[in-house]
Amino acid sequence: xxxxxxxxxxxxxxxxxxxxxxxxxxxxxxxxxxxxxxxxxxxxxxxxxxxxxxxxxxxxxxxxxxxxxxxxxxxxxxxxxxxxxxxxxxxxxxxxxxxxxxxxxxxxxxxxxxxxxxxxxxxxxxxxxxxxxxxxxxxxxxxxxxxxxxxxxxxxxxxxxxxxxxxxxxxxxxxxxxxxxxxxxxxxxxxxxxxxxxxxxxxxxxxxxxxxxxxxxxxxxxxxxxxxxxxxxxxxxxxxxxxxxxxxxxxxxxxxxxxxxxxxxxxxxxxxxxxxxxxxxxxxxxxxxxxxxxxxxxxxxxxxxxxxxxxxxxxxxxxxx
Numbered sequence: 387x388x389x390x391x392x393x394x395x396x397x398x399x400x401x402x403x404x405x406x407x408x409x410x411x412x413x414x415x416x417x418x419x420x421x422x423x424x425x426x427x428x429x430x431x432x433x434x435x436x437x438x439x440x441x442x443x444x445x446x447x448x449x450x451x452x453x454x455x456x457x458x459x460x461x462x463x464x465x466x467x468x469x470x471x472x473x474x475x476x477x478x479x480x481x482x483x484x485x486x487x488x489x490x491x492x493x494x495x496x497x498x499x500x501x502x503x504x505x506x507x508x509x510x511x512x513x514x515x516x517x518x519x520x521x522x523x524x525x526x527x528x529x530x531x532x533x534x535x536x537x538x539x540x541x542x543x544x545x546x547x548x549x550x551x552x553x554x555x556x557x558x559x560x561x562x563x564x565x566x567x568x569x570x571x572x573x574x575x576x577x578x579x580x581x582x583x584x585x586x587x588x589x590x591x592x593x594x595x596x597x598x599x600x601x602x603x604x605x606x607x608x609x610x611x612x613x614x615x616x617x618x619x620x621x622x623x624x625x626x627x628x629x630x631x632x633x634x635x636x637x638x639x640x641x642x643x644x645x646x647x648x649x650x651x652x653x654x655x656x657x658x659x660x661x662x663x664x665x666x667x668x669x670x671x672x673x674x675x676x677x678x679x680x681x682x683x684x685x686x687x688x689x690x691x692x693x694x695x696x697x698x699x700x701x702x703x704x705x706x707x
Contacts, residue, residue, distance in 0.1 A: 392552070392624045395453060395496070395617075397422045402451035402494075404436065404485055405458030409609055410500060410558075412565045414455050417613035427451055431458075437480040439487075446488040454489045454497040455616060456482065456538075461567075463574045464527050464597075464665055471530030478534035486541050490551055497553040498616055499542050501535035501628070503605075503671055504528050505557060513672035516557070516628050525666045543626045552624050556616065559632035559671050563609035563690065564697040576606060579643055580695055583650040584702075593655045594647070597662035600640030605632050605670050608685040608693075618681045632671035633683045639664075649691050 395401075401418060405411035406428030418426055427449050434445055436458050460477040467474055482499070489497050506514045507522030519539070524532045535557075542555045566577040573581070579596070586594045615631045623629065637645075643656055673682075685693075 392621055394621055395423075398424055399452040399495075400425045400427060400450060401453040401455070402427045402449065404454065404456045404481075407431075408457060408459075408461075409561060409563065409565045409567065410612060411455075411457040413563065413609040413613040414457060414616060417610070417617055421617060436484055437477060439480075439484045442484040442488045443491070446492040446494075450492055451489070452493075452495050453620070454485065454494045456485050456497060456499045458485070459500075461531070463578065464663065467528035467531055468663075471528075473530075474528070475530035475534050478531060479537060482534065482538040482541060486538075486545060486553070489553075490545055490549055495552065496620055497542075497551070498620055499538050499553065499555040500616070501538055501555060501557045502531070503557055503559045503630070503632070503669055504532045504666075505535050505539070506669070508666050512668050513634070513670040514630070515672040516630055516675060519628070527663060527665055539628050542628075546626050554619060554623055554625065555628040556619055556631050557628050557671070558612050558615075559605040559607050559630070559669070561607055561609050561612060563694055565609070566694065566698075568698060575604065575639065576642065576646070576691070576694075577698075579646040580650065580691075580698055583643075583647050583652040584695070584698065586654060587650055587652045591654060593657055594643075594652065595657045595659050596639070596643050597659055598639065598664040599660050600638060600643065600658050602639050602664045602666065603636040603668040603670065604639060604642065605634075605636040606642070606687055606690070607632050607683060608690040611683040611685050614684075615676065615681055618679070619676075622679055622681075627675075629675050630671040630673050631676060632673045633687075634671070634673045634677070635687075636668070636670040637687070645688060645691060646695075649688070649695050 508525040510518040562576040
């Protein structure tokens with residue numbers, strides 16, 4: 387593993403953030419601006435369909451980005467993943483292949499591919515090291531998405547091996563923060579809890595029912611911390627091994643629900659629908675590779691949840707459904 391500094395990124399380089407309006411992409415865009423990058427490029431999905439190979443090639447031919455942050459993906463929570471596995475597999479494979487192939491063809495010097503901790507086996511030893519990849523069966527409720535992201539890691543490695551490009555990949559844990567998806571049918575656990583408890587407080591509901599048993603453990607990383615880690619990796623890491631990005635700490639879903647209820651100000655009863663699936667029992671990343679390079683997360687969970695709830699309240703009339 388390479389531990390020596392690569393070199394600082396040129397603040398005048400053309401930097402393309404794929405998925406710049408999403409949770410991760412918008413955080414990357416903010417971080418790049420704060421770091422003094424002056425030539426940021428982004429396209430919404432209505433302006434550029436990344437599943438369209440020729441459209442992606444035309445975009446890269448015209449813009450010639452020198453740095454690419456591949457944060458675009460079809461994403462969703464446990465219900466969306468379980469309901470649409472074919473689309474989660476097909477759409478993400480096409481997005482990744484098209485962007486990475488075009489980046490290589492049109493001379494992008496650096497690329498960071500972002501995956502997800504769901505790439506690891508359902509019963510991987512905890513905390514999960516990067517070497518756990520492909521050592522056991524996946525969680526079946528999101529295997530389509532996971533397989534696509536695993537393919538992305540291998541595409542990075544194949545491009546490095548065949549063309550000598552300096553592309554890297556990183557696997558973040560569960561993310562949250564401003565700009566999250568609070569949709570009823572498509573959100574992940576934390577934004578879903580924030581919306582559910584907020585609406586329960588607004589309606590004076592006596593009970594909030596949450597999915598599962600509440601016993602699974604999850605690690606949560608603020609998206610601004612992820613953005614900081616991504617820029618750190620681009621300037622300090624150049625190796626074909628993927629890198630876990632997380633906090634190294636986890637909580638139970640029950641503890642998270644209680645924290646959200648406290649932040650929102652909900653005082654009713656929390657019940658658990660044990661007929662609903664729990665998903666993976668525990669998913670804590672081993673972040674020793676990243677911490678060994680000199681980076682660690684800075685935003686405490688309670689502070690991050692309060693910040694995210696403030697953003698939600700400010701945007702409650704226009705968040706994504």
